Amino acid sequence: MRSALPKALHPLAGKPMINHLLAACEQVFERIVVVVGPEMPALEKAVAPHATVVQAERLGTGHAARQAAPLLRDFSGDVAVLYADNPLISVPTIRRLIGKRDEAGLALLAMRPADPGRYGRVVLSPAGNVDRIVEWADASEVERAIGLCNAGVVCARDADLFRWLDAINDKNAKGEYYLTDIVGLAAAEGKRVVAEEAAEAELAGANSRAELALLEAGTQARLRAAAMAGGATMTAPETVFLSWDTQLGEDVTIGPNVVFGPGVMVENSVEIRAFSHLEGCTVRRGAIIGPFARLRPGTEVGRAAHVGNFVELKAAMLGEGVKANHLSYLGDVKVGAGANIGAGTITCNYDGVSKHRTEIGTGAFVGSNTALVAPVRVGDRALVAAGSVITEDVPEDALAIARGRQANKPDRGFKGKQAADKAIAMKEMS
Incomplete structure (x- = not known):
């Protein structure tokens, strides 16, 4: 990823x-252990309260x-190994994997991608069981032509899995301990190994x-489809970007x-016009947002x-x-x-040290072009004149004017300016 941020x-x-x-895992498994790399406190915090263990060497x-x-020695039951960079595995697929394990000693997830690329290949026996998995780097041309690919996810009984993990070695092209080697170990013990296919x-x-x-x-396409199925209209759906937790009511346009962004809830019959950005906010029924509006968290x-257009709201009710x-x-x-x-x-809510409310x-x-210097209150039905800088509370039903008094200068308009310019020009010519 070429990033300071852990891939996960x-x-x-x-x-x-x-x-x-x-x-997804929290809906299936009773215990979860996350393996993290060294010096990844942000990752450990993100997966809390689940247990973590550090893989000091890659x-x-x-x-x-x-x-x-x-961390699982006292556990008895099925144990699965999944990967953080395969984030879209669904609960039904995980349940199917566990069900498949009931039929055999070891079950794994496999797929048939449009482009198999450098995925490990799943080699099946004539009976349809998994004979072995060969990593791309170690595969022959015939093996690389196989379309069934390993997704990396496996499931076995606790004692079997831990025994096989202890037995694998690093005798391969990469000099690494491959999880996929447990397939050969299971087969050597006479255990049946099966594959559960899932969508790419x-x-x-x-x-x-x-x-x-x-x-x-792909995720955005699924989120948009779900939103439209739930009653939202998108005039150009391919240009709309949703968060994983976006809530849209019916008849939203x-x-x-x-x-x-994250944390947005939109009630029924709301219109959100083009080029608007919403994050951490709630929009009640029948409101109109945008175009070019920005709603920030707490709104x-x-x-x-x-x-309307070019209006920004932050912690605004x-x-x-x-x-x-x-x-x-x-x-x-x-x-x-x-x-x-x-x-x-504008609400002048920040004095350089603290935030204040209006x-x-x-x-x-x-009125237009008003600056409300917080903390300040404008009362019910009060009127603030355009161009004012309000630094004190305005009582209800009052008119507040806080600007310099207008001064009109006779004969200083366009006619006066033209006469003055003409006089200057004649003087320069003389």
């Missing part, structure tokens, strides 16, 4: 790959699985940023080039409210029917129902 923490639809896989997949064995979309891995992009594309937009239609920043603010926020309004009352009207 690279995000997919806004969530680290490892957490996608853990979410000696292969079999060696990695062996590190987890001491579930089993595809990400060993590069290009492969991660392919996983992202989403324009082109809209991006949802709630009330029913039938309007948030907008009541029912609020209108903020143009070119405004509203941060750390609560706006009462029916209030109107004029173009160019309150705008029900039915208030804030």
Whole structure:
């Protein structure tokens, strides 16, 4: 990945790959142990509260699985080994794998990708059982022509798996301990080995940023399809990007080039117009967002409210029917129902040290180009004149004007300017 970030923490639809896989595993397994590399505290934190064990030396997949064995010595039952860079394995597929293990001593997941590439190949016996797995680097041309590929996931009884892990060696082209070598060890003991096939979309891995992009594309396609099946309209679905936890109600309309970060909930009958970005926010029924709006974490937009072009909200609570239609920043603010926020309004919420809140009352009207210097409150039904800098509370039903007084200079308009310019020109010619 050429990254300081551990591969398992690279995000997919806004969530680290490892957490996608853990979410599925938590629905199937009663205990989970995560094998991590050295000096990866962020990864250990991300997988908590599950147990972790460090693989101090990178000696292969079999060696990695062996590190987890001491933490499971007191466990009795089926044990599976899965990989963080195969994050999309579903709960039904994991359950099928375990069911397949009931028929044999060892079960593994396999797939038939459109491009087998450098995947290990699954060699079947005439009876259809798994005879062996050969890694691409060690495979002959005939073996590389096999279309059935190993996904790396295996399942066996605890005692069998731990015994086989202890027995594998590093006598191969890479000098690594391959987890796949347990297939040959199982067969040597007379154990039946079987493969459960699953879709490539579930089993595809990400060993590069290009492969991660392919996983992202497939994930987005599934999220969009689910959203539209749930009643959302997307006018250009291929341009809409959703997060793993995006919640969209029925009759939601989403324009082109809209991006949802994590933590967004949108109620029914909302319209989100083109080029808007939403993250960590709630949009109530019937609201209109955008185009070119940005909703940041902690924001709630009330029913039938309007948030227009180039409006940014952060930790903003907008009541029912609020209108903020143009070119405004509203941060750390609560706006009462029916209030109107004029173009160019900003809440000055940060003094260089601390954040402060602004309150705008029900039915208030804030004129264009107003700066509200927090902490400050504008009362119910108050009117703030355009161009004001408000530093003190405005009582309800009051008019606040905080700007320099206008001065008109007679005969200084266009006619006066033209006469002055002409006089200067004549003087220069004389």
